[in-house]
Amino acid sequence: MASRPPTDWGLEFYHQQLLNLKTQACTNWLRPSVIAACLAVIGRVIIGPLALFLLFLATGYLSDATVLIKPNDSFFSFTEMDLSMAGGCTGCLGACKITLLKLSLFSDKAFVSAPTFAALVSQPPTESLYDFSSLNSDVLALGEELDGDGTICHSGINEWGSTTVMATSTPQQILNIVSTLNIGVSLQTQRELELAVEREDECKATWTIFGTARLYLYPTGAGNGEFGKIPAATFSVFPEFTECRPDVEVEYTNSKLALATDGEDLLAQVPDVLTLFPYGFTSSMSEVSRIVPATNTKYGAATVVEPELQAYYGGCRVREVNTSGVYIEDTCEISKHWATYGLMVQSPDDIPLCSTKDVCIHNYFNTQWEGLVEVDPQNPNRVALYLNTFRSRYGDTVGINLLPGIVVTQILLMGVVSLYQVMPHRRSVLLTQIWAYRCQNGRMQIVYLAQITYHFYYNSDLYMLGLATGTLTGESIANLTCCFFAFSYSFVNMVKARSGDQQLDRHYRLIWEALQLPVTICVGSILLSVQRTPFVAILTDNAEILRKTSARGAKYCGLNDSCILFAYNMPSVVVILSLTLGVATSADSKVSAAGVSTTKKRKYEVNSATPEELTSFEKNCIGAPFTKLFHDCEDIAYVSYNVAQLVPSRMLRTFNVLLLRWHVDPKEGTLTHALSCTWHTASSENDKLAMATPIA
Numbered sequence: 001m002a003s004r005p006p007t008d009w010g011l012e013f014y015h016q017q018l019l020n021l022k023t024q025a026c027t028n029w030l031r032p033s034v035i036a037a038c039l040a041v042i043g044r045v046i047i048g049p050l051a052l053f054l055l056f057l058a059t060g061y062l063s064d065a066t067v068l069i070k071p072n073d074s075f076f077s078f079t080e081m082d083l084s085m086a087g088g089c090t091g092c093l094g095a096c097k098i099t100l101l102k103l104s105l106f107s108d109k110a111f112v113s114a115p116t117f118a119a120l121v122s123q124p125p126t127e128s129l130y131d132f133s134s135l136n137s138d139v140l141a142l143g144e145e146l147d148g149d150g151t152i153c154h155s156g157i158n159e160w161g162s163t164t165v166m167a168t169s170t171p172q173q174i175l176n177i178v179s180t181l182n183i184g185v186s187l188q189t190q191r192e193l194e195l196a197v198e199r200e201d202e203c204k205a206t207w208t209i210f211g212t213a214r215l216y217l218y219p220t221g222a223g224n225g226e227f228g229k230i231p232a233a234t235f236s237v238f239p240e241f242t243e244c245r246p247d248v249e250v251e252y253t254n255s256k257l258a259l260a261t262d263g264e265d266l267l268a269q270v271p272d273v274l275t276l277f278p279y280g281f282t283s284s285m286s287e288v289s290r291i292v293p294a295t296n297t298k299y300g301a302a303t304v305v306e307p308e309l310q311a312y313y314g315g316c317r318v319r320e321v322n323t324s325g326v327y328i329e330d331t332c333e334i335s336k337h338w339a340t341y342g343l344m345v346q347s348p349d350d351i352p353l354c355s356t357k358d359v360c361i362h363n364y365f366n367t368q369w370e371g372l373v374e375v376d377p378q379n380p381n382r383v384a385l386y387l388n389t390f391r392s393r394y395g396d397t398v399g400i401n402l403l404p405g406i407v408v409t410q411i412l413l414m415g416v417v418s419l420y421q422v423m424p425h426r427r428s429v430l431l432t433q434i435w436a437y438r439c440q441n442g443r444m445q446i447v448y449l450a451q452i453t454y455h456f457y458y459n460s461d462l463y464m465l466g467l468a469t470g471t472l473t474g475e476s477i478a479n480l481t482c483c484f485f486a487f488s489y490s491f492v493n494m495v496k497a498r499s500g501d502q503q504l505d506r507h508y509r510l511i512w513e514a515l516q517l518p519v520t521i522c523v524g525s526i527l528l529s530v531q532r533t534p535f536v537a538i539l540t541d542n543a544e545i546l547r548k549t550s551a552r553g554a555k556y557c558g559l560n561d562s563c564i565l566f567a568y569n570m571p572s573v574v575v576i577l578s579l580t581l582g583v584a585t586s587a588d589s590k591v592s593a594a595g596v597s598t599t600k601k602r603k604y605e606v607n608s609a610t611p612e613e614l615t616s617f618e619k620n621c622i623g624a625p626f627t628k629l630f631h632d633c634e635d636i637a638y639v640s641y642n643v644a645q646l647v648p649s650r651m652l653r654t655f656n657v658l659l660l661r662w663h664v665d666p667k668e669g670t671l672t673h674a675l676s677c678t679w680h681t682a683s684s685e686n687d688k689l690a691m692a693t694p695i696a
Contacts, residue, residue, distance in 0.1 A: 036514035043517030044415040052409060055478050061405065065475035067462055068361070068395025075532055076276070076392045077470070078292045078304060080242060081372060083539040084353050084469070084564070085365075085387040087547070088376060089164070092154035092383055094125020097143030099153035101130055102165040103211060104139070106183045106235050110310075110317050110332070114213045117233030121155050121211070122163045142180050146173060152373055154383045159547050160561075166383075168208040168373040171196035174237060177209055184332075186280065186317060188250045188308075189237050195246040196239065203244035203299060206373070211235040214367050216312070216344040217274065225269030230341060236307065238370035242388045243294065243301035255319040258334060259326040259342070266343050267321050273348050276392045277366045280308035283321040292390065296536070306390050307368035309346040314339035348392075353469065353545075354560040355461040359396050361469045366390035395471045398462065403455045404482035407448055411486060414444055448490035452483055453571060460569035468538040468564070470531065477531060481524035487571075488578035489516060495582065512582075519581065542567050 055061050069075070102121045105112050123129050132140065146153060151169035158164055167177060175193045178185055185193075196207060214234055217227040239245050267274075267283045278288040294304045311318040313326045314334030320327040326343055328334070338344070349367050352360035371387035463480060466472035472480070492512070539545070544565045546553035557563035 036510055039517060040510070040513035043520075044412060044513075047517060048408070048412045049416075052405065052412070055405065055475075059475055059478075061400065061475045061478065062402070065400040066395075066473055067398045067400050067459075067476045067479075068359075068466055068471045069473055070397060071362075071394045073473075074364075074392050074394035075470070076292075076390075077532075077534075078242070078294050078306070078388070078390050079534065080294065080297050080304075080388045081386040082389040083386070083536065084363075084545060085351070085371075085389050086385070086545060087159040087387075088382050088384040089154055089156055089158040090379070090382040092125060092156040092158070093375070093381065094153060094155065095127060095143065096146035096151055096153035096167065097132060097135065097140055098125045098127065098130060099155055099165055099167050100139050100143050100146075100177065100181065101132060101135060102155050103167065103177065103183065103209065103235070104135065104181050105233070106211065107181050108184055110184050110312060110315060111232045111234035113337075114231040114233050117211070117213060118163045121165045121233075122157055125153075125155055138180055142176060146177075149173065152375060152383060158385070159549060161547075161549055162212055164210065164212045166208055166210050166373060168206050168240075171200060171207045171239075174207040174209050178237070183209075183235065185237060186250075186310075188248055188280065191248045191250060192246050193237060195248065196244065199246070203239075203241070205239040205241045205244040205298075207237065207239050208370075208373055209235060209237050210369060212369065215347045215349065217271070217347045218341045218344045219266050225271070227271060227345075228341075229347070230344065232312075232344070234310070234346075236368045236370070238307065238368070240372040241298040242304040242370060243297050243299055245305045245307075247291075247305050254330040255327040256330045257325050258313045258316065258318075258328040261323065261325045263323050265321070265323045266326065267345075270345075273350075273364060274345060276348055276364055277390065278306055278308050279345075280310050281318045281320055306366065307370065309348075309366065309368060311343060311345045312338065313343050318343065352560065352562075353465070354557065354563045355465050356556045356563050356565060357461055358558060358560070359398055359462055359465065360560065361393060361395050361465060361471055363389075364392040393469060393471060395466065395469075400473075400475050400479060401455060401459060403451060404479045404486060407451050407455075407486045408482045410444070411448060411489065445490045445493045448486055449494060452486045452490065456483060456487070456569070456571040456574065460571065461566060463570050464538060464542075464566050465564060467535045468543065470534040472527075472531060474528075474531070477524065477527045480527055481520060483570075484523050484574060484577070485516065485520045487574050488519075488581060491575065491578045492582040495579075515581070538566075539564075 059065065105117060105120065135143075146167065146169060149169065151167060151173060153167050155165035156163070167174070171193055175197060177183070178190070178193065193207070196203075196205075211233060212235075213231045216230050216232055218230065220226045220228050265284055267285055270285055275286055276288070278290045279285065290306045290308065291303050292306045294301055297304065311321070313328055314332075314336070315338040316328040316332030316334060318326055318328055321343065346367060348364040350362055350364050352362050354360040366389075369387060371385050374384050376382040376384045463472070463476070466476060544567070546557055546563050546565055548554060548557045548561050552565075553563065556565055
């Protein structure tokens with residue numbers, strides 16, 4: 001290889017560096033670039049490994065950790081207009097006299113048998129199917145009045161497969177329905193309606209009377225904790241916005257003994273599900289407060305009043321259960337049919353929300369169903385129902401995947417190895433990070449990205465479901481944080497390496513590396529702070545709730561009653577966030593680069609060699625003077641080894657980085673000619689990276 005006359009630019013730069021080290025003040029070490037570089041190294045070498053160490057040893061990450069919370073960690077919450085429980089009824093709208101006829105089943109009764117209720121209520125609201133002779137003139141007149149003032153009257157089988165009957169109107173009209181049909185509401189419900197009428201201007205909301213079948217548990221033996229199950233149809237009265245329910249305390253003084261138990265308490269031992277919600281009678285069961293914290297309500301209420309579940313004996317509401325027996329309302333006549341079942345306690349319902357991969361979130365709901373009822377604006381023949389839910393929630397047991405932790409361990413380990421390789425040469429902290437990036441980018445970035453993409457692809461629905469319902473465990477939050485770090489880091493590095501920019505942008509690398517620590521901490525902190533808060537936007541903007549009764553639900557939900565289908569998966573979200581972070585870093589780096597003084601840029605500028613002065617290496621391998629590869633003496637540059645390839649160079653650029661090696665005389669600061677080999681060749685020959693000493 002032909003040589004050219006040596007130059008003294010390397011010697012000048014070397015001596016200038018020595019002078020700077022002797023004369024610079026301590027405050028020069030507090031420059032933003034130095035702080036950022038130190039932050040990057042500290043994050044990679046100290047904080048990152050320490051965080052992984054704590055995750056592996058101080059949690060159950062390596063032993064029994066699960067993705068979703070277990071039953072013993074279930075949590076209670078209230079959600080107004082719970083979109084995971086949104087449904088409706090198509091073809092159920094009809095004349096209000098049909099609804100009144102069906103509600104008349106509850107005249108002077110608290111509940112009726114499920115078969116009797118279903119036989120009448122499940123019929124479509126077509127007038128020719130019904131005989132209205134049992135309704136008096138007052139009821140028929142009320143029906144016409146309700147039709148005239150816009151009352152929503154509907155009945156039939158809804159999208160959940162439940163048989164329901166509803167009337168939604170003003171509090172006064174609901175009170176008129178109760179009084180005209182002589183429906184057997186409790187004193188508490190009666191008082192709530194009366195107060196709602198009086199305070200209608202204070203909290204504007206429609207009210208609904210709603211009848212449907214509910215599940216009841218009855219003890220099979222005194223105090224043995226064993227219960228049977230039976231369905232029965234009952235009704236409830238509620239406002240569309242739960243905060244509009246008045247907080248009414250009613251003391252029942254008139255009750256009578258319906259069943260003597262001779263010192264046995266029928267509810268001494270009960271299933272756990274009967275301890276989740278408040279009940280409207282006195283017993284030995286643990287008392288649950290009706291006042292529930294609330295967020296995102298229509299009128300900004302901090303708390304709401306939860307409806308009480310009921311118990312019945314012989315068809316009558318129970319007022320108290322103790323060792324003496326069962327006490328009921330004194331005005332109620334016992335039904336012999338229902339008395340054979342003994343004490344019947346209303347049970348919460350477990351309605352799971354499942355992914356299409358058969359992982360479910362179990363929701364135990366307060367079955368005094370409430371919600372907002374309206375005619376669907378997109379389908380006038382459909383009534384939409386958005387439930388206001390009180391639920392206790394937990395997820396299926398799914399073991400956690402360790403791959404994200406392993407990938408982050410690989411990244412941090414390679415960073416430490418690269419640090420060890422470079423620091424013995426007394427290179428700068430900045431070059432340490434740049435060199436670590438270059439050493440890894442050849443092969444490992446693709447490996448990192450492939451591993452984390454595989455994990456995201458197979459676990460996306462699980463993470464989305466957990467975030468949407470607030471059921472992710474702490475270990476899952478750690479996994480998501482690791483995923484974000486590994487994916488964004490490797491993805492942006494790959495995009496940067498393949499962008500066509502042949503020179504390493506040290507301003508970009510410095511900011512990008514320094515950002516990894518604060519951004520990762522920020523992501524983890526945000527996820528932890530909202531761990532138990534459902535991300536409603538996932539359900540509203542990125543998901544479709546399918547019912548098994550629909551055509552698409554039958555395709556995707558399998559044996560589950562419902563399932564959730566996401567429009568965009570987790571990798572799509574992280575790609576957008578990663579690109580946003582990368583673009584922001586790039587913009588910031590351009591600002592930083594623009595701030596570099598012209599003096600510094602030109603301080604060690606070397607005039608380009610004329611074509612006649614090019615060495616054979618520069619002419620045949622680089623195609624330009626060697627010094628053109630540098631913006632200044634603190635940059636590391638690289639070129640692609642431009643030879644004919646069977647595959648497009650863009651696909652191989654990362655693997656085809658040209659390593660430049662040279663020797664710096666420690667005394668004179670002079671440089672030898674650069675020697676070169678491709679990364680592939682260097683790896684094949686087992687060359688040591690320590691020999692490839694960068695200029696600093």
